[in-house]
Amino acid sequence: MSIINDGEYKLTAKLGNVKIVLQLLKAVNFKEYATFCVSANGMKITVEEAKCMQASAYIPVQLFEEFILTEDVIFRICLDSLIETLSMLGYRLYTPDNPILLHILYKRVGYPVGILIERNGIVVDCSLKSYDPDEILDFDLDPEAVVNKVLLQSELLKDIFAELDNSSIYLELLLSPKSPYFMISTKGTIGECHIELPHNTELIETFQCKKESKSKYLLKHMGRAMKAVPFSNKVSLRTNEAGILCFQYMIKTDNDVNCFIEYYVSPVINDDDDDD
Amino acid sequence: MKCVVSGGNIKILARAIQMLSKIGEEMFVQPQEDSLSFRSVNGSNSSFADITFHENYFSYYAYEDLDESDSLKCKILIRSALTVFKIPSLINKQIETCHIQLDANSTNLCFILKYKNNIIKTHLLPILDCETIRANYKKEGTVNHLCIQPRVLNDVVQNFQQNLLEITIEVLKDKILLRNYIDETSNLSNETRTQLVFGMGEFDEYKINSNTTITFCLKELRAILHFAEILAQPIHIHFDCAGRPIVFICKTLGVESNLVLATLNPDDDLGSQSTTHTRPNSVLKNSAKKPTKAKGKIKSLSKTVFGKLANKYPTNTNTEKIESSDKISNASETSSPNNNNKFNATNSPRVNSAKVIASNSNTNKRENDNSSKQNAFSSLLKRKSNQEIHSPDGGDKDDLVQNSPPKQPSKKAKLIFKKCFQTTFNPESLPGYNNIEVEDSGESD
Numbered sequence: 026m027s028i029i030n031d032g033e034y035k036l037t038a039k040l041g042n043v044k045i046v047l048q049l050l051k052a053v054n055f056k057e058y059a060t061f062c063v064s065a066n067g068m069k070i071t072v073e074e075a076k077c078m079q080a081s082a083y084i085p086v087q088l089f090e091e092f093i094l095t096e097d098v099i100f101r102i103c104l105d106s107l108i109e110t111l112s113m114l115g116y117r118l119y120t121p122d123n124p125i126l127l128h129i130l131y132k133r134v135g136y137p138v139g140i141l142i143e144r145n146g147i148v149v150d151c152s153l154k155s156y157d158p159d160e161i162l163d164f165d166l167d168p169e170a171v172v173n174k175v176l177l178q179s180e181l182l183k184d185i186f187a188e189l190d191n192s193s194i195y196l197e198l199l200l201s202p203k204s205p206y207f208m209i210s211t212k213g214t215i216g217e218c219h220i221e222l223p224h225n226t227e228l229i230e231t232f233q234c235k236k237e238s239k240s241k242y243l244l245k246h247m248g249r250a251m252k253a254v255p256f257s258n259k260v261s262l263r264t265n266e267a268g269i270l271c272f273q274y275m276i277k278t279d280n281d282v283n284c285f286i287e288y289y290v291s292p293v294i295n296d297d298d299d300d301d
Numbered sequence: 302m303k304c305v306v307s308g309g310n311i312k313i314l315a316r317a318i319q320m321l322s323k324i325g326e327e328m329f330v331q332p333q334e335d336s337l338s339f340r341s342v343n344g345s346n347s348s349f350a351d352i353t354f355h356e357n358y359f360s361y362y363a364y365e366d367l368d369e370s371d372s373l374k375c376k377i378l379i380r381s382a383l384t385v386f387k388i389p390s391l392i393n394k395q396i397e398t399c400h401i402q403l404d405a406n407s408t409n410l411c412f413i414l415k416y417k418n419n420i421i422k423t424h425l426l427p428i429l430d431c432e433t434i435r436a437n438y439k440k441e442g443t444v445n446h447l448c449i450q451p452r453v454l455n456d457v458v459q460n461f462q463q464n465l466l467e468i469t470i471e472v473l474k475d476k477i478l479l480r481n482y483i484d485e486t487s488n489l490s491n492e493t494r495t496q497l498v499f500g501m502g503e504f505d506e507y508k509i510n511s512n513t514t515i516t517f518c519l520k521e522l523r524a525i526l527h528f529a530e531i532l533a534q535p536i537h538i539h540f541d542c543a544g545r546p547i548v549f550i551c552k553t554l555g556v557e558s559n560l561v562l563a564t565l566n567p568d569d570d571l572g573s574q575s576t577t578h579t580r581p582n583s584v585l586k587n588s589a590k591k592p593t594k595a596k597g598k599i600k601s602l603s604k605t606v607f608g609k610l611a612n613k614y615p616t617n618t619n620t621e622k623i624e625s626s627d628k629i630s631n632a633s634e635t636s637s638p639n640n641n642n643k644f645n646a647t648n649s650p651r652v653n654s655a656k657v658i659a660s661n662s663n664t665n666k667r668e669n670d671n672s673s674k675q676n677a678f679s680s681l682l683k684r685k686s687n688q689e690i691h692s693p694d695g696g697d698k699d700d701l702v703q704n705s706p707p708k709q710p711s712k713k714a715k716l717i718f719k720k721c722f723q724t725t726f727n728p729e730s731l732p733g734y735n736n737i738e739v740e741d742s743g744e745s746d
Binding site for chain 2: 180181184185187188190215216217218219220221222223226228
């Protein structure tokens, strides 16, 4: 299958591996719609909720087999439908010698996004309606503003995420230059739980803590932000003075390209009910 | 109180909490000088479980405040205890040690888990109350005593439907019959009846001094089987007769678990009839309520049984009476002979009548689930030691699946027209039989 690009399309992209794309999309799929920003570096898919949580998945240009972009484009499409389309040919059966190919085509504003997936000669052709993009919030966590930074292997977080107490509304994250260093706490109807993480094992690559910070986040938000833990390799946690937390996951693909997922979570402030 | 559990013992602790969660909603924690007990009782007080960990189960056990022993007992929600061991697969691989800490007058029971990858999890479980429970029951010296490997019993229980509520065990001198219990409100022709026979060779110990048929809840039995599996020790079963509690005990050097279950009293109604003259009102009320209550509601059913028991043996603490330790009465351990005699007397005729009913409903008899029975037999055969299989001639009898012990048939409905079908019935003997109340309706109009 080949696509003739007669200059009509602003974007023509071809991917040999649907599985990784699906994984990335599903990890940010907490809202129905997503904004796609395509630039020469690759594709960035952003999902936002109520200006207090944002998730972005990055597909670098190296992952594409073919990537022709005449000018930077930005559009919004229904993420649910896209995921449904990509799952149509059964991505779980994916093997390196029996791949599912993906083509993405986009003409210009007002035109639908064309999605073609192919496997063993079976072609699924889909057109997804494109919408005008929303403004994307810039959480702006520049390196100088970062107070605390932890870089760790995802393995360490895997079990913690699975065992979090769902009856709790909030999750408290404590980072401190002195003991207990790194602690996650929940407080639910059926008890309190404090999880102390080590700060100096081989699973922690960097632990930079300038001063103690203690912030409360909605457990719902944290649950989403930890969705990428199971299939990622490394994760970095950064917080700024205001308590905005950024998770950045690094995901290694089969052909040694690194994909990234980023989550920004804003803290819960002035919560008097729980400070008894 | 402070203690440390390490290595493989953590798995046992996790299973213990799992077992208790199948019994009740709350867990009572009672530290003693050399042991720690977890207890649970269900809402209707018909089942009680006690798991005691002895000092040698722990890597470290300190019962510090001897003076304040009263303030140490506590009650927590079993749901919060379950969150400590949320993912069973992690327990084997990841957890190194588990500290349990209970301070006097604390508001929390503290579980500290140390993981292999240096994570430390502290669970603070809120204490609901400072009380404990105790059940008075006798573990030794019951009329009947069985001892069986949990695996064997588990294989047998697997043959019954998952949603089965109660199970009936008929013990005889040389074998045991296991049936699903069908209460009298359900239509027999719609039910599958399963009966399994297993001989005394399956048991490690087999002491049956009086043949009896007892019915009790299956859910709790499954719970202790699941727990006993990890202890890998035989289960001892102690019981007397129907209506008296059955006690399951499974223990190792470090852990002892006891499960006490109420059993259904098949001669409940006979028993109450015999005492009708003393408490006519309450009894009548009870038996009238029965059919609606019994409808699949195991809790209420068991509750009635207990209620009855309490009525029947008002002074006898051998009947299982669960109460808070604050008010445990020091009653004598031996039951009064009078009561026992009465019990036996009422017991035997009832069992007979049950048999009669079973043989009358011959057509229903073979409805038992043959395939499942076969399975059971084959699995029994595979495992079979020196125990003789029931020969075909003996097997005939085993094929009969007895009805579950019936309770009071609804007498009223049957009795109203019963007389009309008797051969000796002569309508002319009725007063006013030839009076015509209404003339035949004629065709003329």
